Amino acid sequence: MRQHEDEWTGLMRSAISGDSAAYHRLLKTVTPVLRAAARRGLARAGQPVDQSEDIVQDILLAVHLKRHTWDINAPFAPWLFAIARNKLIDALRRRGRRVFVNIDDFSETMASEPAAETAPASEVAAQLQSLPARQREVLQSIAVDSASIKETAAKFAMSEGAVRVALHRGLAGLIAKLREH
Amino acid sequence: METDQLIRTLAADNAHQARPVGLVLALALLAAAPASVAIFFVGLGVRPDVMTAMRNPFFDLKFAVTLALAIPAIAISLHLSRPEASLNGWRWLLLIPAGLLAAGLSGEMMMPQRLPMMTRLIGNNSWVCLVAIPLMSLPLLAAALIGLRHGAPTRPAVAGAIAGLLSAGLAATLYAAHCADDSPLFVATWYTIATALVAAIGALAGSKVLRF
Numbered sequence: 267m268r269q270h271e272d273e274w275t276g277l278m279r280s281a282i283s284g285d286s287a288a289y290h291r292l293l294k295t296v297t298p299v300l301r302a303a304a305r306r307g308l309a310r311a312g313q314p315v316d317q318s319e320d321i322v323q324d325i326l327l328a329v330h331l332k333r334h335t336w337d338i339n340a341p342f343a344p345w346l347f348a349i350a351r352n353k354l355i356d357a358l359r360r361r362g363r364r365v366f367v368n369i370d371d372f373s374e375t376m377a378s379e380p381a382a383e384t385a386p387a388s389e390v391a392a393q394l395q396s397l398p399a400r401q402r403e404v405l406q407s408i409a410v411d412s413a414s415i416k417e418t419a420a421k422f423a424m425s426e427g428a429v430r431v432a433l434h435r436g437l438a439g440l441i442a443k444l445r446e447h
Numbered sequence: 448m449e450t451d452q453l454i455r456t457l458a459a460d461n462a463h464q465a466r467p468v469g470l471v472l473a474l475a476l477l478a479a480a481p482a483s484v485a486i487f488f489v490g491l492g493v494r495p496d497v498m499t500a501m502r503n504p505f506f507d508l509k510f511a512v513t514l515a516l517a518i519p520a521i522a523i524s525l526h527l528s529r530p531e532a533s534l535n536g537w538r539w540l541l542l543i544p545a546g547l548l549a550a551g552l553s554g555e556m557m558m559p560q561r562l563p564m565m566t567r568l569i570g571n572n573s574w575v576c577l578v579a580i581p582l583m584s585l586p587l588l589a590a591a592l593i594g595l596r597h598g599a600p601t602r603p604a605v606a607g608a609i610a611g612l613l614s615a616g617l618a619a620t621l622y623a624a625h626c627a628d629d630s631p632l633f634v635a636t637w638y639t640i641a642t643a644l645v646a647a648i649g650a651l652a653g654s655k656v657l658r659f
Contacts, residue, residue, distance in 0.1 A: 281461060282464075284461070284462065285461075286458050286459070286461040286462070287458075289457075289458050289461045290454060290455065290458035293454040293457060293458065294451075294454060297450060297454065319450060322450055323448075323450055323453050326450070326453060326454065326457060327453070327457070328599070328659060330457045330460065331465075332530070332598075332599040332659065333465075334464065334465040334466070334467060334468070335468060335528060335529050335530060335598050335599045336529075337529065340531075344531045345529070345530060345531050347531075348530035348531035348601055349530050349599065349601075351601070352530060352599075352601045352659075356658070386449065387448065387449070387450065390448050390453060391448045394448060405456060408455065408456050408459050409448055409452040409453065409455060409456040410448070410452060412455065414459070415459060430460070430462060430463065433456070433459060433460050433463075434460050434463045437456070437457070437460055441659075445658070445659070
């Protein structure tokens with residue numbers, strides 16, 4: 267487990283210094299851990315565990331938009347679990363439960379749990395529809411069509427800089443809408 | 448959107464680097480400061496006998512106390528802008544202004560008194576103090592909350608209360624230049640009530656606007 271965490275910290279350091287591939291790998295690696303913790307939290311609150319995917323996506327968005335608050339000299343896991351715990355509590359509260367999530371929930375689930383049935387996430391997709399057209403198109407091009415920034419720029423006759431701006435604004439807009447929701 | 452698709456989108460946005468919270472907080476406070484300073488000069492002004500007052504150690508102590516509140520509160524609020532932060536090990540910083548005040552109180556008690564205790568306690572300005580400090584705090588509190596919103600405080604009410612202490616400390620530093628009541632007894636009573644009020648407003652506002 268220590269080894270996992272050191273690996274995460276290394277990946278996040280590379281990500282912050284501009285390595286998008288390391289960032290992609292890090293997010294892929296932590297997602298099953300976040301999913302297991304979300305399922306556990308839902309189970310404890312007496313909620314259907316197959317609703318975990320919306321929580322996972324909510325956590326990933328928060329990790330992304332708040333990653334500048336991570337201190338590159340600190341281990342990554344405690345920071346990640348603090349964000350995840352905050353989002354999980356928030357999600358359970360919105361479902362009408364007042365619950366307290368122990369931070370150990372996250373470390374315990376590090377040993378990967380078997381994959382189980384999970385309903386597809388719907389909240390991010392729903393909020394995507396309410397974004398301004400340009401931001402939505404850019405996000406869909408990159409997310410759904412797997413296009414790169416460059417390809418997306420060519421497709422919409424935009425500069426790469428404009429695509430980056432639309433992408434970031436779109437993601438920030440999604441977070442804001444999910445919070446109001 | 449599937450989670451893998453979301454992850455790909457986030458990775459594509461990796462190049463976007465947000466400004467550090469400390470920078471955003473500093474810029475917001477600098478932008479709000481003129482509003483508080485304007486309230487000070489329009490509504491209060493520096494006391495006329497300021498040159499003589501500066502030779503009174505109790506006048507100077509007021510600035511030491513208010514800055515000893517504001518500066519640690521800035522440090523603590525920056526610390527709390529990180530999600531995994533706890534108050535442990537930082538709480539004691541808030542005892543510095545209290546310690547200074549206690550030292551001032553005992554110092555004053557050991558000196559021969561020109562004024563009776565109740566006069567020193569009530570002073571001439573207690574209502575002005577209770578109104579002016581919170582009023583001058585509000586622009587700074589709003590700025591501090593904007594700065595902290597850029598962070599990821601997982602205890603929004605606590606972070607908001609610290610933002611309240613920060614702004615009250617700065618506002619009280621301004622107010623101290625106006626106020627003719629220098630007795631530590633006055634400071635310990637009225638400045639503290641005004642500060643507690645701002646901290647409560649900060650906690651309430653923080654619990655609303657600092658969630659992320």
